[in-house]
Amino acid sequence: MRIIRPSRPNQYSGGTLERAVYLRADTAWLETALADPASRFVPFWRGRALIAPGEIPRAVLLPRPAQNGAWVFLGLVEGAPVFALDVSAPEEPPAFGVGEFADLRAMTALLPPLDAEILATARGILHWRATHKYCPACGGATVPVRGGWVLHCGGCGRENFPRIDAAVIMLVTRGGKLLLGQSHRFPPERNFYSTLAGFVEPGESLEDAVRREVLEEVGVRVGEVVYHSSQPWPFPASLMLGFYAEGLSDEIVLEVEEMRDARWFTREEIANRKALGFNLPPKDSIARRLIEDWLESE
Numbered sequence: 001m002r003i004i005r006p007s008r009p010n011q012y013s014g015g016t017l018e019r020a021v022y023l024r025a026d027t028a029w030l031e032t033a034l035a036d037p038a039s040r041f042v043p044f045w046r047g048r049a050l051i052a053p054g055e056i057p058r059a060v061l062l063p064r065p066a067q068n069g070a071w072v073f074l075g076l077v078e079g080a081p082v083f084a085l086d087v088s089a090p091e092e093p094p095a096f097g098v099g100e101f102a103d104l105r106a107m108t109a110l111l112p113p114l115d116a117e118i119l120a121t122a123r124g125i126l127h128w129r130a131t132h133k134y135c136p137a138c139g140g141a142t143v144p145v146r147g148g149w150v151l152h153c154g155g156c157g158r159e160n161f162p163r164i165d166a167a168v169i170m171l172v173t174r175g176g177k178l179l180l181g182q183s184h185r186f187p188p189e190r191n192f193y194s195t196l197a198g199f200v201e202p203g204e205s206l207e208d209a210v211r212r213e214v215l216e217e218v219g220v221r222v223g224e225v226v227y228h229s230s231q232p233w234p235f236p237a238s239l240m241l242g243f244y245a246e247g248l249s250d251e252i253v254l255e256v257e258e259m260r261d262a263r264w265f266t267r268e269e270i271a272n273r274k275a276l277g278f279n280l281p282p283k284d285s286i287a288r289r290l291i292e293d294w295l296e297s298e
Contacts, residue, residue: 001173001224001246004297010231010242011110011284015117017082019075024147030073033081037063041085042074042122045093047236048101049119057107059115060099067094072125072148074118084122084148086130105235110284124234125149128162131236135160165238168209169197171290172220174247174264178294181218181262192279193263195287197240210243218262219253222246228293231286242286244294267295 008014023029033039040061043050050060061082069086076082087094093101104111104119111119125148132151135142140155151160172179172195180193198213200206207225214222223246231240252262269276270291281287 001226001244002297003226004228004244004293006229006289007293007296009113010229010286010289012116012120012232012234013113013230015114017075017077017114017117017121020073024073024149025145030147033073034064034071034083036081039064039081039083040077041065041071041083042118043067043085043087043094043096043101044122044126045090045101046088047123047127048093048103049123050096050099051102051107052099053102055109057102057109057111057115059111059119060096061118062096062098065094065096070126070129070144070148072122072129072144074121074125077114077118082118084126086126088130105282105284107284108282116284120232120234124232124237125162127234127236132160132163163237166200166206167197167233167238167240168200168206168213168243169195169240169286169290170210170214170222170225170243170245171195171287171294172214172222172245172247173294174250177264177266178270178291179214179218179220179247179252179262179264180291182260183258184260186260188260190279191277192281193261193265194281194285195290196262197287199238200241206241206243210245214245214247217255217259219249219251219255221248223248228290229286231289233286240286242290244290270295 052058067087072084074082135153137158138156140153142151145152200209210225211222226244228242233240
């Protein structure tokens, strides 16, 4: 297969956030930074980010607000400390006088790279914090340490680290056609077809996961597998690993419990998708990038 290089960084990656891991264990520095007027805070309410809407939406970074909540040190932006702040306790989203709390996945416009990286990092780490309050080894309560990136168990002393779920996402091609599917999870009214995807199992290589998932979902056998790029996907805690895969067979046999439909599409059909009544996945997804980079490769 041809090697197709990414045309640009995927959304939620490629920003300039300095994660400054060396500062996470510096308790004195963190206490000073939390009170520093130059520090900025990224509020999240129940998974929704505070966004300044517009033609190009932006993340809202505030001086430390009066609202209390779990915080995580995200890193430095031009030398200024940046923290994520969970303000989910109230039944209604707090009013900050600027921006609105919005679901990142519902946004149609792309965020600037730095804003997207900050919000993806904040959403992912706050979700982990909210869902891992107890130690998986002994059930004891955990306490955040190292800037919020480690949860220490007061019972057995175990240190628990953020969980990332590895998932493969692949564009299967054969000749001049590409294979796209429609999962039952996709809203029927949007009628979009996307690349196939699935989680990597224990003891499985990424390439084998690509072949297994394609065979399971649509019954197509895959030969060569070529890496394209990766994308953090904090919805809630995945890392998407993108590939192109060589289809070795044409017949599609759907796994009907998971897939609503799957088809081989030509370049012309993709170009005329509006007239044909179907859509591609959202522009912030690596699925869309895999499709677009393949279309532009010839």
